[in-house]
Every structure is written in C-alpha cells, then in structure tokens.
Amino acid sequence: MAEVVLDRVTKRYPGAVEPAVNEVNLTINDGEFVVLVGPSGCGKSTTLRMIAGLEEITGGTMSIGGRVVNDVAPRDRDIAMVFQSYALYPHMTVAENMAFGLKLRKMPKAEIAKRVQGAAEMLGLTEYLARKPKALSGGQRQRVAMGRAIVRQPSVFLFDEPLSNLDAKLRVQMRVQIAALHRSLATTMVYVTHDQVEAMTLADRIAVMSMGYLQQYGTPMEVYRHPKNKFVAGFIGSPAMNFVPGKLSARGDDLVFQGHGLELLLPPAHAAACASASGCEVTLGLRPQQLHAVSNGEAVVGTGEITHTENMGSETFAHTRIDPDTTLVVRLPGDRLATVGDTLAVGVEANRFHVFDADGVNLTRETQRGSDAAA
Amino acid sequence: MNTGDYEAPAVTKPAKIKSGKSPWGSIATHAVLGFVTLVTMYPLLIVLRIALSPGDSGMSPSLNPIPREISFDNFVAVVTNSSPQGDWLFGRQLLNSAVISIATTVLGIFLATTAAYAFSRFRFPGRKAGLMAFLVSQMFPGVLMMVPLYLILEALGLLNASFGLVVVYATIAIPFCVWMLKGYFDTIPKDLEESAIMDGASQFTIFWRIILPLSMPAVAVTALFSFMTAWNEFVLAFTFMEEPTAFTLPVTVYSYVGEQSVEWGKFAAASIIVSIPIMALFFALQKNLVGGLTSGGVKG
Amino acid sequence: MSVDAGPAIQFGPRAPLYARISDALAAALVVGIVAGSVLGLTRYNDARDHRRAVETQVGAIADDLAQRVASAGPGAVEQVPDNVAAAYVVTSGGVDDFGIAVGSDVAAQNVRDKGVVNADAGIVKQGLLNRSAELQDYFDKKQEIPKDRRYSVVKLSDTDNAFSATAQVVKDGKYDGMVHVVTRVPNPAPSTPTSQLLLMLLLSVILGFAASYVPGIKRRVAHGLAVAIPTGLTFMAQADAALVLWPGVVSLVLGGVAISGIASVFRGVREQPRTYVYVVPAMIGMIVLVFVPFAMGVAIAFFSKDGDFTGLGNFQEILNPSATTHPNFYWTTSVTILWTVLNVLLHVSLGVALALVLNRPKLRLKAMYRVLLIIPWAVPNYITALIWKSMFNQQYGAVNSLLDVLGIDQVNWIGPGSSFASNFIADLTTNTWLGFPFMMVVTLGALQSIPKELYEAADIDGAGRWQRFRTVTLPLLKPALIPAIILGVVWTFNMFNVIYLVSGGAPENETNILITEAYYAFKVLNRFGLAAAYSLLIFVMLLLYGWMQNRITRATEGAFE
Known part of the structure; x- marks a missing residue:
C-alpha cells in the first residue's frame, strides 16, 4: 500500500527537442485508481514506465510510499505491471508464469503455490494452470497477465493499455473484472489507456495528458463537466464536444457570442466570467448531450440541415450543418426519428456550455461549478 | 523441442502454393526430386561401396553402387590403426576429436550467445564497429592467419595443447554464429524482458531464463556450427600439433590419400566414420536449421 | 571504422578526467599493437639470423x-x-x-x-x-x-x-x-630492448592524455602524433631507417582515425560496465586470435623471404609480373571471379528451385527429400573434395563410367595432360554439390515465413504462377538471400579445399584461384611475405565487393538499429 507522488517529473530523450514528459506533478493517493489518458504520443506510457522504473527519470523526483525512487531498480519498487501485449513467457506454463517473480524473490515453495492457486481461483484460471500461453485465448492470456501481477501482492499495480488487444465484448467484461479487482484489493492502481470510456468507467481520478504536459487531473465527472481547457473538453466525452469559433461582443449590458451561423446570449454568470474577453476571438464548446431540438418558444441558437445521422437506438446523433463550414452534433432522443435533409432548430441547455479563450483556457469553468453546486 | 513458439509475427503458416491439379504434375515433381536426390546421394553410395569392398578393389569403373564382395577389412584397419610404438592411434584421435569438438561447442555457445545478446539488446560505443568487424573477419584468408596464429599460440604456450585448438576453433565459429543469433534475438519482443524486469529478474537472469530458452533453435544451430568447425578441421590441427597421438581424426583421414599414399578403401571407411556424428547432428537439428538460420533475415 | 557515438562529451580544456584517461589508454593500445607487432617481427628475425650464424659456425x-x-x-x-x-x-x-x-x-x-x-x-x-x-x-x-x-x-x-x-x-x-x-x-642482447617499448608506452599515455586538451578536428592530428612519436622512437636504435619511418606513418594514420573510436569504447566501459561484460569474452577471443593475427599478417606482407623490409616489393611482384610468369595474377583473378560467379549462381538457382519444390504443401516424402538433400552440407568438405576427385579419376571414376554407358568418349578430367576446361568443370561440379544445400535451407526458412495472405492477395489480383513468384516470393526471399549470397561469395572466393584437392591447380596452376596461389607461395615457395601479400589482395577485393553489394542492396541495413 503506497501513494505515488510525481514532483515535476520530466523525461527528455537524448537528441529530442521537446521533452516527452514535461514537469508533471501528480499525486496518486494510497488505494486510488488513477487513469492516465491521452492521444498516442502524449507521454502517458512514458510516465507509467517511469513509475515502473523502465525509463530513467531525467528531471524531478518520483516517490512511492514516501521513498524517492528515482534511482531505485524496478524490482525494489514493490510494483507489478500488466503489459499491453501481456508479455507472458511462452516457454513457461501459466503456473510458472505466475510463479516466476516469486521464485526470483526466493519465496518458499508452499507460499508460492498458495498464492498462485489463490490468484488462479480469483481469475478463473484454475484449470489452465498447466497450459502454455500459446494454448490460451486472448482473454485468458490477459487474465494470466493480471494473475502474474496479483500474486506478487505489490503496493502499486501498473496497467499499460491492458485491454486494447481484446475484442469489444471481452473488453467490457475485463473492465468489470478490473474494477472488481480494485474493489477487493484496494491497492493503488495506475492505468494507461487512450480510450476515454475506460478512463471514465474505471478511474477514481483521471489524468489527461497531451504533448508531454498534464492537462487536467480530477475525478471523471470533474474532468467531464469542468474541463480546464479546450483539449480536455474535446478529448473527454463521446461524441466529442462541438467547437464553434466566434467572437464575444457587448450588447448593452449583455455579452453575445456570434459566429458561424450561431448566436448565443450569455447568461449573467457566464457573461461575468467572460467579461475580460469581450470583443475577443473565443471558441464556444457545446456537448452534443447539451444540445437539443427546439420545441416551441425556446431560444434558437442556430438552424441547419441534417446531413448525417447516427442512430444508436436509445438516442440519435444528428449532424446539423448550421453554416457552410460548421456542423454541430446534436443528441436527439431515440424515439425521435431524424431524417437526413430535415431542418433542425438547435437549442442549448442553459448554463451548460463552455467558452474558451484564444489560448484554449476555459473561462467558464468556475461559473459552471457554481451552477452545479446550486443545482 | 517445445520452445521458440511465442507469438512473434514471424511464426506463420507455410505459404500455400497450389499444386498442379493433375496427377502428372505430382509425378513430374517426384521425378525431378528423385533424380536430384539420386545425383546427390550417388557419390556417397560409391564411397560406401569403396569402404565395404576388400582393400582398394572398390575403386572400380563399375557404376553399380553395390559392392561385389562385402568386407569390413577397411573399417577394421581404420579402427585398429596404431602407431609403431603401439599406441592405439584411432582411439586417441577419436577421443581428441570428441573432447575438442565438445569443448569448442560449449565455449562457442558461451561466447556467441553472450556477445549476440549484447549486440541485440544494448546500445554501446563500439557496437556498430564490433558487428562490422565480425562481418569483415569472414573475409580474412586463412593462409594469412596461419603463421601469426602459430606465433601467438606459441607465445601463449598453447601450441601442442588441445585447449589451444579449442580456443582457435571457437573464435573461428564466432562471427557467423553471433550474426545468426543476433538476428534471432532481435525478433524476441522487448516486452518479455521488461516484464521480467518487473518480476525482479536481473540482466543475467533475463538472458539465462528468458532469452536463451526462447532461442533454442538458433542456439542449436550455433552448437552444430561450432561442433562442425572443430570436428572437420585438419589443417590447423596438423600444423599446431606435433605428436600423432595429439592429432584429431580428420588429420588421419586426410593422410590416407595424402602425398605419400593413396588408400582409397581406408579413406572411404574413415570418411564414413568421421561423417556419421555430423550427419546424425544434422538429422536431429534439421528442423531448427531451417528456422534458426533465417529468422534473423526475415522479420515480420 | 565508425564507432557509435557515446553520450556527447565536451573535449578540450573541460573534458572530464575519465575521458582524458580513455584517450591515454587508447593511444597506448595503438602503440602497443603497432610497435609491439613490429618489435615481435624484428625479434623473430634477429633470433633467426642469430641461429643461422651459430649453426654455420658449429x-x-x-x-x-x-x-x-x-x-x-x-x-x-x-x-x-x-x-x-x-x-x-x-x-x-x-x-x-x-x-x-x-x-x-x-x-x-x-x-x-x-x-x-x-x-x-x-x-x-x-x-x-x-x-x-x-x-x-x-x-x-x-x-x-x-x-x-x-x-x-x-x-x-x-x-x-x-x-x-x-x-x-x-x-x-x-x-x-x-x-x-x-x-x-x-643469447644476444635484443637490438630493441623490451624496456624501450614500455618506456614508449608510458610516453604515449602522457601524449594521449595531453591530446584530450586539444579541441575539435585538431584532436585527430594530436592523436596521430601521440601514437606516431612513441612508435617511431621505439626503433630509433635500429640501423634500418625503414623501421622508424613505416611504423611511424602507419601509427600516425591509425591514431588519427581510430583513437577517438577506441577511446569512446573505453568511456563506454566506464559508463555502462555491465553491458561490456557480455561482449568482452568474445571480443578478447576475436582480437587475440583473429584481428591481431590479421594485423601481423598484413605486416608480414611488407617483408621479404629473408625477413628484410621490402615495402611494396611483394605487391609489385604480384601486380607487375614478368612476361614469362604464367599463370599470372590477372589470369588467376579472372579464374577466381569466374569460379565465384558460376558457383554462387549455381548454388542459388539450384537451392531456390529445390526449396520451391520442397515447399509445396501436399508433397509426399517431403521430409525424406529434405534430409537427403541436406547431406552434402553435413559431409566435411575435404572429404567431399576427395570423393569427387575419385569420381573424376580417368580409369576408375564413376563420371567416366557413366560417359561410357552413354556411349561418349572418356575424358581425362584431372589427370596429367588434362585441359583447363575439364579441371575447372571438375572443381565446379564438386563445389556445386557441396554448396547448394545451404542456399536451399536458407530459402526454405524464408519461404516458411511468407504469410499466405500475400499469395491470396496476389491470386485475387489475378497474378499468374510466374508473376506470383516474381512479385511476391522473390522480393520476400531477398532479405534472407542477400546476406546468404554475400556469405556464399566470400566462402567460395576462399574455397581452398576443393581447388587444392580436386584439380590441384592443374594444368600448370591454371585452375588455381587466388587463395590456392597464396598457399602455394606459403607452402612450396616458403615465402610468407608473398603469401601474405596475396592474401591481403584477396581481402581488399572481398571488402570492396561486400561494400558495393551492401551499398546496392542495403543488406545489413536494419541490423545496426
């Protein structure tokens, strides 16, 4: 059991101009499940590998359980890792695979057998213990990889995209199993993925990374509802947030967003937060879930033709062109049939949108938090 | 051998070429293969005939590979070959050959696998130059090396010592084996090693318990090549050893048809005796030969 | 020789101490190799002269x-x-x-x-x-x-x-x-005492250390001097000025070219010692028993039969033969190239063809054919050569017996008075027999790793059998075949046993290739210098070939990644 603290951790590869990981500060509490998420090349895997000790840290300090581990070998960090490729030893049986790390630690044979048996039962692998990895299915191999980590009883588990080699159905099953594992072990877990659904469903806290920087660190709902910047807003949530560039201008006492066929009067709280950006270029962020078809009397922010629909059964996403170069994805209830070619008048859920300044910073983050608290 | 079966992309099913649909295609194939095999085997059958005929009578113009009269005299003569002093030369030389070849194999595997592992997995100053040097050393003509090698062995006190031959043979086999092994090691995913690191394995444990067991086909080929180098060599053995009791078998085999005498019957019998161990190894390892030799060249 | 750059180190006044020591050790190493081998040679010659003189007297x-x-x-x-x-x-x-x-x-x-x-x-x-x-x-x-x-x-x-x-x-x-x-x-006192060499090694350490203070490209010159001065001084006492001049020039060049590289290896040993533990055993073996003998062989090429330094004399003798010398170097080189090209062509075409046939999925007796066809590889090649020598025997040989059966006149293949063509054919046949299995096995291995989807894709694209071979099989065989061909060329070029044992160079050394010619100079003429010069020429040719082939095909590309 241990907390993991990254203090301005930096990784610079020799010869590279930009650091792969740039001064990342991250505190992972004891027993917490933290997911590092971001597009490929964002530095999330490198960060995980630095925690594991597979990559050298070129700047800052990393501590696990209160001990600085910058120069501690992986085997002395009391951690276990599950690899994307599972990395099972092909020449060893399932049982040998799981026991390998324990044998290297000179653990008594009886204890090894007990732990392997226990892990196998937990993961439903008992009948495969004598098999070689080659004779297992993808999902079984994945479980062996987890078993290999479990038997070690480490104080920190690391997962490097453990589910990306599985098909969609198995992925959901394994997600549930990992969540259950975390509940029963209550150990610190750090999990890397590029899949934001995994991030949202598994994490206690999510760390969103991009270009080597930590963009935001918070609970899934925090990250979803109060994204710090345009990158986080666009990365978290499915389908992705609609972004409309435009300009804020004062109209009497109010602030109005105008651009690309869309006009929106900012509510007072939003207007106050964005006062400094009045007259500036900004980007409006609208989640599809917060857009809807206007029923009588409501304010219309934009009108356009439906160019494409994605019917999910329970809901439908209508791609609505409100301007020659702007298309909004609008969530419609599943029972409402939308047809390509129809004209749709789009409305916005009050207070539920974001305004990003020219640098991508979310100006309305605190405003939203206030309105959340009020609601 | 149940190793080397990790999920590398290189391990795929043999490519399927549609064979001719008519039975004639198959018959033609077998006719061609049968003919080539016959031509390949024929010289060996003749050797067998010469060996099994009494004296040198097997050296006859007949095309028939079956000896007219079977006699094991030549084999007996070869096996009982003794020196004027009464030393059983064949036995001594067989023992020399076996000891030297096995020692060469062990030393060769040790030197080649460790070096190939470093070349495959580590990046260090001198790596590229070292690999290049190994490759280029294959181009050194043997004649150039003889005199210096003699002087060096003399200086090291290894002249007339079996160990001297072992060391020389092992180094002769190294370059080829290192390149082959390196190619094989390169195909082993790095994940496996990192996984072992997380499991607490030291660098040497990874090499010994992960990389080597997974590379058995290539290691087997390395063993075969080292063994063959030592078992077949006679020029250096003849040059560096003084006493006939210290020679290896090939020196004697060569002497049967050397400058002084031409005893085809004994030569044939001795050739068969000398070739048998190597052939047995080839048969045992031929599957590995196909996989071990080329996996380095063909990736993915 | 290029050495992978280690972590960048600032040279000049601010170089770290261990980098200076690396330079010093590298300088000493080069002096040790050059001066040491020359010293060894002079000692060897002195001892022989002394022995001859005493023998005459006694x-x-x-x-x-x-x-x-x-x-x-x-x-x-x-x-x-x-x-x-x-x-x-x-x-x-x-x-x-x-x-x-x-x-x-x-x-x-x-x-x-x-x-x-x-x-x-x-x-x-x-x-x-x-x-x-x-x-x-x-x-x-x-x-x-x-x-x-x-x-x-x-x-x-x-x-x-x-x-x-x-x-x-x-x-x-x-x-x-x-x-x-x-x-x-x-024993007479050595003309150059060992203490002299040790003293000069010490000097090279000091000079090498000093050279690390020189920044930039000048550092190379400093390295050359740090080696050339001690090497030259080692032999100052010798009467022969060539012993000062030549080793001095060689070490000047070698020092300038190689010391940075060698020093970076020494630095590497200090920075990541565990890595080198794995390479050092093999490297020591290779250096002591392959590279040092090679260097000594190169040195020998510049000495005459009597142990006198002759500069390029041996090379001159080979490259500028008198009109009566037959076969001369150029004839032998042509024969060697013809020999190599024909052999490798035959090996590859036979090997690939057999592998393609053996790779048919439904072929019966496949395992048996494969085992029998690999056999020639398993037979020691001197035995193969002698077997074929007996096969080509005019009286008893199976080849002539076969011609007899076919009603063709017997041929005097390799006996006295036989022709160049018949001897060459006998050599070629022998070497083809022993060489094709290697190419076959390499091809088989490569064929097995071609994914069958590629063939299916080619089928869908409507490719015929030949097109499929040309567009799918051949390109995918290339990465395995090119290195095998390079090795094959090198091995065949130096295939001493077959030529020496089958034709023995007959008639009149015409079928000799360069390596047998070198052996002739070594064994029969007792001229080590000439043999070494021959060998060096062979090496240079092979190096040029390998370099060109590599540039064209990029065969070793990727191996260094």
Whole structure:
C-alpha cells in the first residue's frame, strides 16, 4: 500500500527537442485508481514506465510510499505491471508464469503455490494452470497477465493499455473484472489507456495528458463537466464536444457570442466570467448531450440541415450543418426519428456550455461549478 | 523441442502454393526430386561401396553402387590403426576429436550467445564497429592467419595443447554464429524482458531464463556450427600439433590419400566414420536449421 | 571504422578526467599493437639470423672434426676449439644382411661442460646411435641431411642455448660413423630492448592524455602524433631507417582515425560496465586470435623471404609480373571471379528451385527429400573434395563410367595432360554439390515465413504462377538471400579445399584461384611475405565487393538499429 507522488517529473530523450514528459506533478493517493489518458504520443506510457522504473527519470523526483525512487531498480519498487501485449513467457506454463517473480524473490515453495492457486481461483484460471500461453485465448492470456501481477501482492499495480488487444465484448467484461479487482484489493492502481470510456468507467481520478504536459487531473465527472481547457473538453466525452469559433461582443449590458451561423446570449454568470474577453476571438464548446431540438418558444441558437445521422437506438446523433463550414452534433432522443435533409432548430441547455479563450483556457469553468453546486 | 513458439509475427503458416491439379504434375515433381536426390546421394553410395569392398578393389569403373564382395577389412584397419610404438592411434584421435569438438561447442555457445545478446539488446560505443568487424573477419584468408596464429599460440604456450585448438576453433565459429543469433534475438519482443524486469529478474537472469530458452533453435544451430568447425578441421590441427597421438581424426583421414599414399578403401571407411556424428547432428537439428538460420533475415 | 557515438562529451580544456584517461589508454593500445607487432617481427628475425650464424659456425666445427676423425681416428676429438662444450665420435660397424646398421658405438667423447648434456649417459648414447643410423640412411640414399636433423637448439637457461651439429664421417667413400658437437651460446642482447617499448608506452599515455586538451578536428592530428612519436622512437636504435619511418606513418594514420573510436569504447566501459561484460569474452577471443593475427599478417606482407623490409616489393611482384610468369595474377583473378560467379549462381538457382519444390504443401516424402538433400552440407568438405576427385579419376571414376554407358568418349578430367576446361568443370561440379544445400535451407526458412495472405492477395489480383513468384516470393526471399549470397561469395572466393584437392591447380596452376596461389607461395615457395601479400589482395577485393553489394542492396541495413 503506497501513494505515488510525481514532483515535476520530466523525461527528455537524448537528441529530442521537446521533452516527452514535461514537469508533471501528480499525486496518486494510497488505494486510488488513477487513469492516465491521452492521444498516442502524449507521454502517458512514458510516465507509467517511469513509475515502473523502465525509463530513467531525467528531471524531478518520483516517490512511492514516501521513498524517492528515482534511482531505485524496478524490482525494489514493490510494483507489478500488466503489459499491453501481456508479455507472458511462452516457454513457461501459466503456473510458472505466475510463479516466476516469486521464485526470483526466493519465496518458499508452499507460499508460492498458495498464492498462485489463490490468484488462479480469483481469475478463473484454475484449470489452465498447466497450459502454455500459446494454448490460451486472448482473454485468458490477459487474465494470466493480471494473475502474474496479483500474486506478487505489490503496493502499486501498473496497467499499460491492458485491454486494447481484446475484442469489444471481452473488453467490457475485463473492465468489470478490473474494477472488481480494485474493489477487493484496494491497492493503488495506475492505468494507461487512450480510450476515454475506460478512463471514465474505471478511474477514481483521471489524468489527461497531451504533448508531454498534464492537462487536467480530477475525478471523471470533474474532468467531464469542468474541463480546464479546450483539449480536455474535446478529448473527454463521446461524441466529442462541438467547437464553434466566434467572437464575444457587448450588447448593452449583455455579452453575445456570434459566429458561424450561431448566436448565443450569455447568461449573467457566464457573461461575468467572460467579461475580460469581450470583443475577443473565443471558441464556444457545446456537448452534443447539451444540445437539443427546439420545441416551441425556446431560444434558437442556430438552424441547419441534417446531413448525417447516427442512430444508436436509445438516442440519435444528428449532424446539423448550421453554416457552410460548421456542423454541430446534436443528441436527439431515440424515439425521435431524424431524417437526413430535415431542418433542425438547435437549442442549448442553459448554463451548460463552455467558452474558451484564444489560448484554449476555459473561462467558464468556475461559473459552471457554481451552477452545479446550486443545482 | 517445445520452445521458440511465442507469438512473434514471424511464426506463420507455410505459404500455400497450389499444386498442379493433375496427377502428372505430382509425378513430374517426384521425378525431378528423385533424380536430384539420386545425383546427390550417388557419390556417397560409391564411397560406401569403396569402404565395404576388400582393400582398394572398390575403386572400380563399375557404376553399380553395390559392392561385389562385402568386407569390413577397411573399417577394421581404420579402427585398429596404431602407431609403431603401439599406441592405439584411432582411439586417441577419436577421443581428441570428441573432447575438442565438445569443448569448442560449449565455449562457442558461451561466447556467441553472450556477445549476440549484447549486440541485440544494448546500445554501446563500439557496437556498430564490433558487428562490422565480425562481418569483415569472414573475409580474412586463412593462409594469412596461419603463421601469426602459430606465433601467438606459441607465445601463449598453447601450441601442442588441445585447449589451444579449442580456443582457435571457437573464435573461428564466432562471427557467423553471433550474426545468426543476433538476428534471432532481435525478433524476441522487448516486452518479455521488461516484464521480467518487473518480476525482479536481473540482466543475467533475463538472458539465462528468458532469452536463451526462447532461442533454442538458433542456439542449436550455433552448437552444430561450432561442433562442425572443430570436428572437420585438419589443417590447423596438423600444423599446431606435433605428436600423432595429439592429432584429431580428420588429420588421419586426410593422410590416407595424402602425398605419400593413396588408400582409397581406408579413406572411404574413415570418411564414413568421421561423417556419421555430423550427419546424425544434422538429422536431429534439421528442423531448427531451417528456422534458426533465417529468422534473423526475415522479420515480420 | 565508425564507432557509435557515446553520450556527447565536451573535449578540450573541460573534458572530464575519465575521458582524458580513455584517450591515454587508447593511444597506448595503438602503440602497443603497432610497435609491439613490429618489435615481435624484428625479434623473430634477429633470433633467426642469430641461429643461422651459430649453426654455420658449429656446423663448420663438426665438419672439420669429421674430416680429422676420418684421417686420424676417434682420438681427434681431443682437439676441438675452446668454445665446444661437448663432442662425440660415433663409429659404424657397417650393415647386416638386412641393411640395418650394426656394431655402432660411441668411440670417443670429450665433455667439457656437463651442463649441456643429459645427465643419463645411457640416454645420450642411445640418441647418438639412433642419429648415426639415420645419417647412414641419408648417406646411402645419397640425400643431404635435412636441416632439422643436422642442427638442433636446446634451451639451457633464460640466457643460454645449446646449439649442436652433426656431421657424417666418410672414409674411402663409405659411411664410417658421425661426429656430434655441442656448444653453449649465450643469447644476444635484443637490438630493441623490451624496456624501450614500455618506456614508449608510458610516453604515449602522457601524449594521449595531453591530446584530450586539444579541441575539435585538431584532436585527430594530436592523436596521430601521440601514437606516431612513441612508435617511431621505439626503433630509433635500429640501423634500418625503414623501421622508424613505416611504423611511424602507419601509427600516425591509425591514431588519427581510430583513437577517438577506441577511446569512446573505453568511456563506454566506464559508463555502462555491465553491458561490456557480455561482449568482452568474445571480443578478447576475436582480437587475440583473429584481428591481431590479421594485423601481423598484413605486416608480414611488407617483408621479404629473408625477413628484410621490402615495402611494396611483394605487391609489385604480384601486380607487375614478368612476361614469362604464367599463370599470372590477372589470369588467376579472372579464374577466381569466374569460379565465384558460376558457383554462387549455381548454388542459388539450384537451392531456390529445390526449396520451391520442397515447399509445396501436399508433397509426399517431403521430409525424406529434405534430409537427403541436406547431406552434402553435413559431409566435411575435404572429404567431399576427395570423393569427387575419385569420381573424376580417368580409369576408375564413376563420371567416366557413366560417359561410357552413354556411349561418349572418356575424358581425362584431372589427370596429367588434362585441359583447363575439364579441371575447372571438375572443381565446379564438386563445389556445386557441396554448396547448394545451404542456399536451399536458407530459402526454405524464408519461404516458411511468407504469410499466405500475400499469395491470396496476389491470386485475387489475378497474378499468374510466374508473376506470383516474381512479385511476391522473390522480393520476400531477398532479405534472407542477400546476406546468404554475400556469405556464399566470400566462402567460395576462399574455397581452398576443393581447388587444392580436386584439380590441384592443374594444368600448370591454371585452375588455381587466388587463395590456392597464396598457399602455394606459403607452402612450396616458403615465402610468407608473398603469401601474405596475396592474401591481403584477396581481402581488399572481398571488402570492396561486400561494400558495393551492401551499398546496392542495403543488406545489413536494419541490423545496426
């Protein structure tokens, strides 16, 4: 059991101009499940590998359980890792695979057998213990990889995209199993993925990374509802947030967003937060879930033709062109049939949108938090 | 051998070429293969005939590979070959050959696998130059090396010592084996090693318990090549050893048809005796030969 | 030779101490190699000159004594020069009915220095009697006594050697025994003492250390000088100016080119010592038993038969042959290239064709064919060569027997008076037989790793059998075949056994390839320098070939990643 603290951790590869990981500060509490998420090349895997000790840290300090581990070998960090490729030893049986790390630690044979048996039962692998990895299915191999980590009883588990080699159905099953594992072990877990659904469903806290920087660190709902910047807003949530560039201008006492066929009067709280950006270029962020078809009397922010629909059964996403170069994805209830070619008048859920300044910073983050608290 | 079966992309099913649909295609194939095999085997059958005929009578113009009269005299003569002093030369030389070849194999595997592992997995100053040097050393003509090698062995006190031959043979086999092994090691995913690191394995444990067991086909080929180098060599053995009791078998085999005498019957019998161990190894390892030799060249 | 750059290190005034030490050690290493091998060669030559001189001297004493014994009897042994440590007279009693020497006895001896002879008189006597019988044999056959039976050297101590010589006593045209003279001769002082080399190694360490203070490209010049000065100074005392000049020039170049690289390796050893643990055993073996001998061989190429430095003399002799030399270097080179090209072509085409046939999925007896076809590879190649030599025998050989059956006239393949073409064909046949299995196995391995989806894709694209081979199989075989072909060329170019044992160069050395020609210079002419020069030319040709092939095909690309 241990907390993991990254203090301005930096990784610079020799010869590279930009650091792969740039001064990342991250505190992972004891027993917490933290997911590092971001597009490929964002530095999330490198960060995980630095925690594991597979990559050298070129700047800052990393501590696990209160001990600085910058120069501690992986085997002395009391951690276990599950690899994307599972990395099972092909020449060893399932049982040998799981026991390998324990044998290297000179653990008594009886204890090894007990732990392997226990892990196998937990993961439903008992009948495969004598098999070689080659004779297992993808999902079984994945479980062996987890078993290999479990038997070690480490104080920190690391997962490097453990589910990306599985098909969609198995992925959901394994997600549930990992969540259950975390509940029963209550150990610190750090999990890397590029899949934001995994991030949202598994994490206690999510760390969103991009270009080597930590963009935001918070609970899934925090990250979803109060994204710090345009990158986080666009990365978290499915389908992705609609972004409309435009300009804020004062109209009497109010602030109005105008651009690309869309006009929106900012509510007072939003207007106050964005006062400094009045007259500036900004980007409006609208989640599809917060857009809807206007029923009588409501304010219309934009009108356009439906160019494409994605019917999910329970809901439908209508791609609505409100301007020659702007298309909004609008969530419609599943029972409402939308047809390509129809004209749709789009409305916005009050207070539920974001305004990003020219640098991508979310100006309305605190405003939203206030309105959340009020609601 | 149940190793080397990790999920590398290189391990795929043999490519399927549609064979001719008519039975004639198959018959033609077998006719061609049968003919080539016959031509390949024929010289060996003749050797067998010469060996099994009494004296040198097997050296006859007949095309028939079956000896007219079977006699094991030549084999007996070869096996009982003794020196004027009464030393059983064949036995001594067989023992020399076996000891030297096995020692060469062990030393060769040790030197080649460790070096190939470093070349495959580590990046260090001198790596590229070292690999290049190994490759280029294959181009050194043997004649150039003889005199210096003699002087060096003399200086090291290894002249007339079996160990001297072992060391020389092992180094002769190294370059080829290192390149082959390196190619094989390169195909082993790095994940496996990192996984072992997380499991607490030291660098040497990874090499010994992960990389080597997974590379058995290539290691087997390395063993075969080292063994063959030592078992077949006679020029250096003849040059560096003084006493006939210290020679290896090939020196004697060569002497049967050397400058002084031409005893085809004994030569044939001795050739068969000398070739048998190597052939047995080839048969045992031929599957590995196909996989071990080329996996380095063909990736993915 | 390029060495992977280690972590960038600032050179000049601010270089870290261990980088300076690396430079110093690298300089010492180069001096040790160059000066050490030249020193070794001069020592070797000095020792040989010394030995020849002493042998001539002792031989003269023995001859003189033998003549006096012939005229005055065994008593003459009492009057020998002062430097003789021991002298023996052995008489012969003639030969018995079977021609075996009998009645031989040590008739007189004069041992002044007991330290030079074996303490056991019985052993000494037996040795003398044996030797006498041997000398009588040479006498009767009218042969000259071989050098190693006439003279011998025994090391007495670190400073002294016992040189001995024997001579036949001839009386009235008949063998009448022999004399044996032993002298004690102290070793001469080496013209260049070892301490001189050690001193210069120390100097190179200092200069190498100093060179690390020089930044930029000038550092290379400094490196060259740090090596050239000590190497040159090592041989200042030698009379021969070439011994200062040539090693000096060589080390100037070598130092400038190689020291940065060698030093970076030394730095690497300090920075990541664990890595080098894995390479060092193999590297030491290779350096001591492959690279150092090679360097010594290169040095030998610049020396004449008598051990004198001749510069490019040997190369001149090879490259600028007299009009009467046949076959000359250019003929032999042409034959070698023809030999290599034809062989590799045959190996590859046969190997690939057989592999393609053996790779058919539904082929029966596949395993058997494969095993039988690999056999030639398993037979030691000197045995293969000798087997085929017997096959091409004019009288008994199977090849002619087959021609007979086919109603074709017999051919004198490799016997006396045979033609160039027939000898060459015999060599070629032999080498083809032993070489195709390697290419077959390489191809088989490569074929197995071609994913069958590619063939399916080609089928869908409507490719015919030939197109499929050309567009799918061949390109995917290339990465495996190109390195195999390079190896094949190198091996065939130097395939000594087949040429030497099958045709033996007949007729008149015309089918010799360069390596057999080098061996001829080595073994028959006893000219190591010439043989080394030949070998060096072979090496340069192969290096050029490998370099070109690599540039064209990028065969080793990726291997260094």
